[in-house]
Amino acid sequence: AQTVTQSQPEMSVQEAETVTLSCTYDTSESDYYLFWYKQPPSRQMILVIRQEAYKQQNATENRFSVNFQKAAKSFSLKISDSQLGDAAMYFCAYRSAMEYGNKLVFGAGTILRVKS
Amino acid sequence: DTGVSQNPRHKITKRGQNVTFRCDPISEHNRLYWYRQTLGQGPEFLTYFQNEAQLEKSRLLSDRFSAERPKGSFSTLEIQRTEQGDSAMYLCASSRGRLSYEQYFGPGTRLTVT
Numbered sequence: 001a002q003t004v005t006q007s008q009p010e011m012s013v014q015e016a017e018t019v020t021l022s023c024t025y026d027t028s029e030s031d032y033y034l035f036w037y038k039q040p041p042s043r044q045m046i047l048v049i050r051q052e053a054y055k056q057q058n059a060t061e062n063r064f065s066v067n068f069q070k071a072a073k074s075f076s077l078k079i080s081d082s083q084l085g086d087a088a089m090y091f092c093a094y095r096s097a098m099e100y101g102n103k104l105v106f107g108a109g110t111i112l113r114v115k116s
Numbered sequence: 117d118t119g120v121s122q123n124p125r126h127k128i129t130k131r132g133q134n135v136t137f138r139c140d141p142i143s144e145h146n147r148l149y150w151y152r153q154t155l156g157q158g159p160e161f162l163t164y165f166q167n168e169a170q171l172e173k174s175r176l177l178s179d180r181f182s183a184e185r186p187k188g189s190f191s192t193l194e195i196q197r198t199e200q201g202d203s204a205m206y207l208c209a210s211s212r213g214r215l216s217y218e219q220y221f222g223p224g225t226r227l228t229v230t
Contacts, residue, residue, distance in 0.1 A: 004158075033217060044120075045159075045207070045221040091158050095217075102147065102211075103172065104219060106158030 002027045002094050006107035013082045014115050020067075021077045021110050023092030031097040034068065034075045035104070040088040048090070051075065053097070079112075087114045118142075120222035122208050128228045129198055136194045137225045141210030148191050149219060150183055151207040152176065159207055165191060198229045 004025045013019035025034070036048040051059045051068050059066050063083075067076045079086055092107040121140045129135050141148045146167050151159035162181070163173045167188035177183075180198075185191040195202055205226050209219040 006158075035217075037221075044223045047218050050217050093158075102164055103149065103161035103174075104151075104159070105161070108156070108158050 004107035010111045012113045023075045033095045035093040036077045037091045038088045122222040139191045139208030145210035147211045149209040153205040
């Protein structure tokens with residue numbers, strides 16, 4: 001079974017600065033997807049960024065980028081120019097690319113606090 | 117596109133009672149998922165439907181839990197004989213199909229069992 005580990009329960013960043021959230025995962029599969037989801041307080045979870053395992057190029061979405069290290073099974077999220085609206089719980093998630101692979105496997109999450 | 121909706125948003129019940137939650141997915145999405153999230157943890161998969169067929173169930177889904185998706189539209193999740201350990205946020209998500217990467221989440225139903 002796949003597992004996802006987020007070793008940072010909480011992180012803080014000053015507004016306009018950069019922060020990196022860590023994620024490691026364990027799988028025996030070679031093809032899969034990785035995601036970062038954001039869950040603001042009392043609001044629904046939204047997708048921040050995704051990475052296909054077969055792509056070597058790291059995904060980027062505006063101020064959000066990932067560092068995907070397949071051999072190390074590491075998938076970190078970098079948030080540049082942090083904004084107050086980035087404060088939320090961030091979850092790393094894994095999804096198999098197999099036919100039956102539909103469910104997301106989540107890490108325990110990292111609370112990100114943004115200081116003004 | 118009005119998003120995924122869930123009702124009720126909050127439910128307080130006494131131990132031993134039955135509860136039912138409803139999820140309305142995005143209209144053109146044929147896949148629907150249920151997850152459970154306890155405080156301070158990430159969501160855990162419970163079950164998923166493709167159209168009206170329930171294709172996978174987690175071992176977390178004990179025999180007190182049942183989910184349905186009649187006609188492949190909305191879904192219900194029923195918990196019978198609730199226990200205090202059932203207290204959690206129950207999240208619903210939907211996606212367009214197998215090749216769709218993104219699951220769109222609803223706001224969740226927070227269940228408190230007293």
